[in-house]
Amino acid sequence: MALIECKNVSLGYEGKPVVSHLDFTVNQGDYLCIIGENGSGKTTLMKALLGQKNLLNGSIEFGDGLKQSDIGYLPQQTPVQKDFPASVKEIVYSGCLNSLGKRPFYSSKQKEKAKSVMEKLGIIDLSTCCYRELSGGQQQRVLLARALCASKKLLVLDEPVAGLDPRITQNLYHLIRHINEDGLTIIMVSHDIQAAADYASHILHVSRTPLFFGAKNDYLKSDVFREFGGGVK
Amino acid sequence: MSIFSYSFVQNAMIAGILISLCSALLGVTLVLKRYSMIGDGLSHVAFGAMAIAAVLGFAPMAVTLPVTIAAAVILLGITDNSKIKGDAAIAMISVGALAVGYLLLNLFSPSANVSSDVCSSLFGSSSILTLTKGDVIICTVLAAAVILVFVFLYHRIFSVTFDEAFANATGTNAKAYNMLIAVITAIVIVLAMNLVGALLISALIIFPALSAMRIFKSFTSVIISAAVISVVCAVGGIFASVLLKTPVGSTIVAANIIVFAVFTVISKIKSR
Numbered sequence: 001m002a003l004i005e006c007k008n009v010s011l012g013y014e015g016k017p018v019v020s021h022l023d024f025t026v027n028q029g030d031y032l033c034i035i036g037e038n039g040s041g042k043t044t045l046m047k048a049l050l051g052q053k054n055l056l057n058g059s060i061e062f063g064d065g066l067k068q069s070d071i072g073y074l075p076q077q078t079p080v081q082k083d084f085p086a087s088v089k090e091i092v093y094s095g096c097l098n099s100l101g102k103r104p105f106y107s108s109k110q111k112e113k114a115k116s117v118m119e120k121l122g123i124i125d126l127s128t129c130c131y132r133e134l135s136g137g138q139q140q141r142v143l144l145a146r147a148l149c150a151s152k153k154l155l156v157l158d159e160p161v162a163g164l165d166p167r168i169t170q171n172l173y174h175l176i177r178h179i180n181e182d183g184l185t186i187i188m189v190s191h192d193i194q195a196a197a198d199y200a201s202h203i204l205h206v207s208r209t210p211l212f213f214g215a216k217n218d219y220l221k222s223d224v225f226r227e228f229g230g231g232v233k
Numbered sequence: 234m235s236i237f238s239y240s241f242v243q244n245a246m247i248a249g250i251l252i253s254l255c256s257a258l259l260g261v262t263l264v265l266k267r268y269s270m271i272g273d274g275l276s277h278v279a280f281g282a283m284a285i286a287a288v289l290g291f292a293p294m295a296v297t298l299p300v301t302i303a304a305a306v307i308l309l310g311i312t313d314n315s316k317i318k319g320d321a322a323i324a325m326i327s328v329g330a331l332a333v334g335y336l337l338l339n340l341f342s343p344s345a346n347v348s349s350d351v352c353s354s355l356f357g358s359s360s361i362l363t364l365t366k367g368d369v370i371i372c373t374v375l376a377a378a379v380i381l382v383f384v385f386l387y388h389r390i391f392s393v394t395f396d397e398a399f400a401n402a403t404g405t406n407a408k409a410y411n412m413l414i415a416v417i418t419a420i421v422i423v424l425a426m427n428l429v430g431a432l433l434i435s436a437l438i439i440f441p442a443l444s445a446m447r448i449f450k451s452f453t454s455v456i457i458s459a460a461v462i463s464v465v466c467a468v469g470g471i472f473a474s475v476l477l478k479t480p481v482g483s484t485i486v487a488a489n490i491i492v493f494a495v496f497t498v499i500s501k502i503k504s505r
Contacts, residue, residue: 050402073402084265084395087451094392098403104385130450150403 001063002027003154003185004049009058011044017056018044024204024213028064028153031177031186033196036206045206046158046189064153069098072151074143076158081139082132088142089127092118095149110149117148121175137168144172148179155179157188161195173199193228242475244364249467251376252428253437253485255421257463258383260442261456262394262414270320271308271415273435274327275422278304280431281330283354288341294371297423304330305415357430357482362475364427372424379417390414391452428467429482437463440489447496448503462492 002025010020019041026032036042048054051068072095095117096110106114118124121141126134131142140160147155157176161169177199180186190196196203196216203219205212205228212224219225263272279301286296304326311322338347364372383390392400393410400407418438425434441463445455470485477484 051404052401069404071403073399075396075398075402078396078398080265080267081395083446085446085450085452085455086391086395090391090452091395094388094395094399095403097388097392097400097405100388104387106388128451133450146399150399156402 003030003062003064003066005059005061005063007059007061009045009048009060010056011041011048011054012056013044013054015056018054019206019208020057021209022058022204022206023210026154026185026187026202028185029180029183031180031199031201032188032204033200033202034187034189034204034206035191035193035196037191040207042189042206043158046156046187049187050156066153070152070154072147072149072155074140074147074155074157074160076162077139077143084132086131087127088118088123088129088131088134089114091131091142092123092127092145092149095146098150114145114149117145121145121148136164137172140164140168140172141175144175148184151184154185154187157186157190159190160188161190161192169195193225197225241362241364242471244366244369245362245471245481246468248364248369248372248424249428249471249485250464251372252421252424253441253463253467254460255376255379255417256425256434256437257441257459258380258456259414259417259421260438260440260463261445261452261459262390263418264439264442264446265394266414268414268418269435269439270323271305272418272422272438274308274323275301275305275419276426276431276434277327277334278330279419279422279426279434280354281334283426283431284334284337287350288337294423297426298420301419301423302416305419306412309411309415353430354426355430355432356480357426357428357433362481368427372427375420375424379420382413382417386410386413395452429485433482433486436486436489437467440486440493441466444489444493444496447493447500462489466492 004026006022006024009022010017012018022045034042034045044054048060050071050073092114093106093111096106096114099110100106115124118127121144123138123141123145126138131139134142144160160176161172164172173195176186176188188200197220200216202214203212203216204210205219205224212219212222263269279297282297282300283293286293289296308323308326335351338351342350389405389410392405393407397407421438422434425437429437441459442455444462445459449455449458466488467485470488471481473479473488474481474484
């Protein structure tokens with residue numbers, strides 16, 4: 001069975017639909033990019049996948065033993081975080097919270113995992129640094145490390161490169177591709193159609209209703225891509 | 234003979250240390266979550282509730298604790314609801330409670346000297362030095378509960394404070410933790426009213442956290458140093474107020490202001 005199966009899903013708030021008639025599946029190892037403009041419903045869809053209840057119609061089913069606590073999430077940065085006194089280590093550790101169960105403190109196994117993730121992302125040297133003093137790209141790596149500590153099967157990314165300069169953006173996209181090649185399933189919400197075309201394996205293009213869902217190569221030949229992304233290339 | 238041999242000073246010290254410790258622990262979270270104004274609003278509600286207790290002849294805490302907790306839950310609900318402007322609602326509730334409290338005390342007060350009663354509950358002029366053994370026991374139990382909650386839920390509180398969206402998405406019930414923080418805030422405020430009075434409680438919550446954040450850069454070090462700053466200021470303040478015959482509450486707050494100023498200067502020098 002697929003990791004996630006969405007059947008005729010409509011999402012919205014207080015009975016008002018934001019996005020409707022979504023039908024798609026995500027399989028183990030996929031790299032799905034959900035693209036669309038602001039207000040297209042892509043963020044609402046992502047929140048629904050993360051278990052926040054805004055389902056009006058249809059069903060979202062998890063398969064392959066996927067549980068809510070297997071999902072890691074890289075949210076957009078909030079204003080609160082800009083002056084937050086926290087070390088890199090503290091933030092990355094907090095990604096292990098969903099495997100804490102009822103225990104109050106982290107085990108040495110969880111700390112080991114956090115350390116190996118920090119090594120993989122090249123931020124182990126920063127582990128005692130203060131988060132608010134890092135550059136934008138470094139901060140995003142820290143949040144990605146936290147998300148990786150939380151994800152056992154699936155990683156959900158919300159506009160991961162927003163506000164980063166082009167070189168850092170490319171680095172981050174490469175990093176995410178490596179993470180995907182290591183076996184983690186990825187769902188990325190983005191309005192960067194070009195990057196989606198370069199890196200994703202599957203594309204879901206929404207604009208209050210789905211305009212396209214399928215493999216990337218089919219997307220590149222589609223009318224939707226010609227209309228929305230054709231001008232970029 | 235040391236002033237510590239008086240039992241009222243001992244009681245004041247015990248209560249002062251525990252209350253300042255709790256308020257500092259809580260303060261870091263409140264400041265970082267941008268909930269400082271909720272704390273301020275709740276302290277006014279606590280004053281209104283105390284006025285009602287005085288008029289009805291009940292023990293103050295029997296009324297202030299449930300009323301303040303209820304107000305905390307309501308205020309948090311309002312702040313989460315984007316349709317109503319949170320700051321206006323907080324201002325409305327807080328100033329309303331203050332006015333109604335003062336009105337009730339003037340209309341129905343059993344005591345002859347209303348203005349001195351009001352002054353004492355707003356600025357805590359002497360109440361900390363008149364604590365009974367029972368007050369100290371209640372204070373100790375509630376403070377111990379607050380501290381235990383903080384120690385055992387430390388990592389979860391960190392996660393919810395740093396990033397609610399992430400905490401929610403990865404299976405931590407952020408809403409429940411926000412509610413818990415609101416309830417603890419209410420408890421701490423009711424306790425702290427004895428120490429510094431209703432109008433000065435916010436200082437006890439906010440100053441140690443802000444001072445600590447000037448210099449320290451990790452969450453753990455900020456929490457620990459805020460607790461130390463708060464306790465040192467409380468002990469120093471009570472000491473100074475007994476010796477200099479100044480009001481306890483404002484002396485403690487003055488100590489906090491001095492520490493904040495010193496820490497600000499140190500951080501400016503360090504960042505050069």
